[in-house]
Amino acid sequence: MSVTHAPETDVLRRQDPELAGVVLGERERQASTLQLIAAENFTSPAVLAALGSPLANKYAEGYPGARHHGGCEIVDVAERIAVDRAKALFGAEHANVQAHSGSSAVLAAYAALLRPGDTVLALGLPHGGHLTHGSPANFSGRWFDFVPYGVDAQTGLVDHEQVRSLARAHRPKAIVCGSIAYPRHLDYAFFREVADEAGAFLIADAAHPIGLVAGGAAPSPVPYADIVCATTHKVLRGPRGGMILCGRDLAERVDRAVFPFTQGGAQMHTVAAKAVAFGEASTPAFAAYAHQVVANARALAAALQREGLVVTTGGTDTHLLTADTAPLGVDGRAARGLLAAAGIVLDCCALPHGNARGLRLGAAAVTTQGMGEAEMTRIAALLAGVLREETDARTAREDVRELTRAFPPYPA
Structure with a gap:
């Protein structure tokens, strides 16, 4: 499926030719080269229109109906639409659509469930894990005790026996399943079983496959994970940003972990663009x-x-x-x-x-x-x-x- 005409840049050309040149140059680069980066995609013109809308002007700390600024009655509607569409699209009881990125979503998930020093089991970085899965250069590796699991040397598949053995030995507070470079479906039922056996929370970092989940082309982690973290770009084809899905039992903890613990005001133009993308992904x-x-x-x-x-x-x-x-x-x-x-x-x-x-x-x-x-x-x-x-x-x-x-x- 192709998308249609990109937004015009006439106003930018007149007001700031230097930056207009940058925008037009990037448009040309994207159009004349092959984009094979796994984390990138082309949004629809409707998503771009929402990103460039007057909603970008509105400060909206808090959540619909409970903002810290006045004049939020319109943007409240946009956020409620985004939340309702995300819940319906992924079959989740609760959705937080304010996370600024996938990493922000993971940070909020950790903040909701963990305390500094807790042990976490996650796919090792050399085997495809993300920076937020325990890199010493990242907050995750500095604040928590990460124990890495890996993939089998012969098959390249996640070593389930190693995961189970490490969970029994370390009794982690949480297990993270997800990767930035794993080409196969994860067995979420297996990770749920191991997490239950260890008395651990299960966090699914579904930043890469969530768009495939939306389109019915990949299994969903929602029925198995306590919290699902994801991005809204990549295959989902929305704006750059993050979201969190969870059950009603963790909804308040997740929301407070996003705001006020890890973020300030929501980017309402991005929230609206997420709503557009969720609507498109339901077709x-x-x-x-x-x-x-x-x-x-x-x-x-x-x-x-x-x-x-x-x-x-x-x-x-x-x-x-x-x-x-x-x-x-x-x-x-x-x-x-x-x-x-x-x-x-x-x-x-x-x-x-x-x-x-x-x-x-x-x-x-x-x-x-x-x-x-x-x-x-x-x-x-x-x-x-x-x-x-x-x-x-x-x-x-x-x-x-x-x-x-x-x-x-x-x-x-």
Whole structure:
């Protein structure tokens, strides 16, 4: 599915040509290169319209009906719409839509359930865990005692026996299931079972798969987790921001953890844009999109394997995949630079069980542009040709431009 025309920048051009040049330059960059970063997507014009609306002017500390500023009666309606749509979309008893980001949502979840020094079990960073899952550079690693679990060296899948063993040994206050680079569905029922056995809370960090959940293309963590943290961009295709889903029993704790504990006033233009995205994600068209994202990611994984890359776990169930470029004679960090010069934009990431770095790719944005499995095969061939030095950057860049001209993110 493609989206339609992007908002005009005429006012910005007249008032601030310098910044208008930046905006137009970024629009051109997005339109003329392949966006394969797993955490990015193209929002709809309706989402962009809400982001650029007068709701950006309103200060709205607190929650609907209980604000610390006057004049919030209109923005209260916007937030209630966002909350009701999120609850209906994900089958949750409670939704907080004020979190500024996925990391903010995770911080609030920890604040609602934990105290500094508590033990938390989470996927280790080298195995695909997020910074908020215990990085020493992040608040999580400084405030809590994180115990990492990992993936099996042979299969690349989460080592369930290790998770159970560590939970029994450490009796964590919370277990976090979620990843930024795990291409398979997580077994939420298993994590619920282990959490119950250990007397722990279960926190699902579903920032990456939540859009697939919305479209019925991935299992939902909502029936199993005490708290689900997520972003509203990525596959969900909304504005950059976060949200939290939970049961009624934790609703007050979660809300107070967001405001006033970790955040001030809500960004009401973003909240409204989230409402727009939730509405779009409740449609049959979005469900078809979500399933096409998975089909495209699987086609891309298979094509990359045919080109000689080693795809982690042998494929993917989701919108993302990770691949080792070493068989082509280049490591992931160098590969990212070579591909960027060719107009193929993606990330490098750590690969489990070693010091090597590979590539992390996502199919959400190119699927929004209307590309299908045939284009994924073409992209894989372009990528491999650059890394094998069979295609120079200039030639590859022109091939990329040809492809993106056929599938513009914002058709006129």
